[in-house]
Amino acid sequence: MKLVRSLQTAGRWASSRVRKRSAILLYHRIVELEDDPFDMAVSPKNFESHLATICERYRPVSLLNLVRDQLQGEVHPSSVALTFDDGYADVVRYGLPLLEKYQVPATIYMISDCLGESPWWDELILHILKCPVLPQNLKFDLGSQEVSFSIKGLTRKEILKRIYPVFQTLSPGGHSDALVQLRGQVECSIDLNDHRLMEKREMIALAQHPLITLGAHTMNHVQLATLQNKAQHREVGRSIDKIGEAVNQQIETFSYPFGISGRDFNQCSIEAVRKKGLSHSLAADMNVVTAKSDPFRLPRLWVSNLDGPRFAQLLNRWL
Ligand SMILES: [Zn+2]
Numbered sequence: 001m002k003l004v005r006s007l008q009t010a011g012r013w014a015s016s017r018v019r020k021r022s023a024i025l026l027y028h029r030i031v032e033l034e035d036d037p038f039d040m041a042v043s044p045k046n047f048e049s050h051l052a053t054i055c056e057r058y059r060p061v062s063l064l065n066l067v068r069d070q071l072q073g074e075v076h077p078s079s080v081a082l083t084f085d086d087g088y089a090d091v092v093r094y095g096l097p098l099l100e101k102y103q104v105p106a107t108i109y110m111i112s113d114c115l116g117e118s119p120w121w122d123e124l125i126l127h128i129l130k131c132p133v134l135p136q137n138l139k140f141d142l143g144s145q146e147v148s149f150s151i152k153g154l155t156r157k158e159i160l161k162r163i164y165p166v167f168q169t170l171s172p173g174g175h176s177d178a179l180v181q182l183r184g185q186v187e188c189s190i191d192l193n194d195h196r197l198m199e200k201r202e203m204i205a206l207a208q209h210p211l212i213t214l215g216a217h218t219m220n221h222v223q224l225a226t227l228q229n230k231a232q233h234r235e236v237g238r239s240i241d242k243i244g245e246a247v248n249q250q251i252e253t254f255s256y257p258f259g260i261s262g263r264d265f266n267q268c269s270i271e272a273v274r275k276k277g278l279s280h281s282l283a284a285d286m287n288v289v290t291a292k293s294d295p296f297r298l299p300r301l302w303v304s305n306l307d308g309p310r311f312a313q314l315l316n317r318w319l
């Protein structure tokens with residue numbers, strides 16, 4: 001009998017261990033977008049239903065609290081932390097009032113040298129999807145290589161999915177050059193006003209908000225793994241310093257641009273984060289956090305524009 005009871009206890013212990021997982025959610029934008037080929041925007045209406053679900057069924061916590069617990073080997077079941085990458089202005093405009101309404105904390109990762117600008121991918125997306133006419137071939141002189149995309153017979157989204165990975169590997173100056181070449185070939189003007197990252201003054205004001213923590217996301221949103229060690233240390237280290245100096249706070253958290261372990265960042269990138277004294281960093285690998293998760297590659301659940309029931313299903317499946 002005693003043996004049976006101890007086996008039952010062990011089973012309960014094991015199952016409670018299995019359930020010990022938390023979720024870090026990855027959002028980018030809170031806005032209604034007509035075209036969103038990379039699933040970056042959640043409408044304000046859907047975002048509100050996400051917050052209602054989290055507050056009703058889970059425990060919203062700040063990212064830094066979740067990480068502190070995880071580093072001590074304590075992962076509280078059903079803790080959920082919200083993160084936003086890139087620092088889009090629409091997160092403040094549409095997302096922040098809802099975070100306040102539900103009193104849910106969030107961490108926002110800023111690109112230190114792109115404040116107030118539109119990211120290169122928005123300009124690429126809008127040109128490819130919106131220009132009435134595109135040439136049969138799109139050509140780019142990328143310094144070390146010339147690339148040509150034959151786009152005959154392809155849908156606009158297919159064209160975008162061919163060009164985007166090439167842009168992803170470019171250096172910051174490379175993005176600007178390639179965009180100039182794109183503009184010269186498509187000859188149409190696009191409106192980037194609704195695709196802007198927060199300006200410095202907006203970031204400084206946001207840093208004072210009791211629900212918000214700011215983190216760093218490099219200086220130029222580069223694919224760190226494509227850079228030499230020295231350049232990686234600069235992108236990581238300087239972004240942490242610049243954001244910290246601008247808001248007069250110590251920046252304690254970092255997320256990797258694009259975020260897939262091995263493809264977008266590597267061991268050198270992790271060393272660059274460690275060297276700045278940070279205890280952790282966030283990837284974009286789709287998974288929940290357990291006590292065994294590597295604190296320098298913490299996975300996140302990418303949230304797309306799901307309605308309330310589908311968002312509840314997503315969390316239910318993972319937690
Ligand atoms: Zn990003």
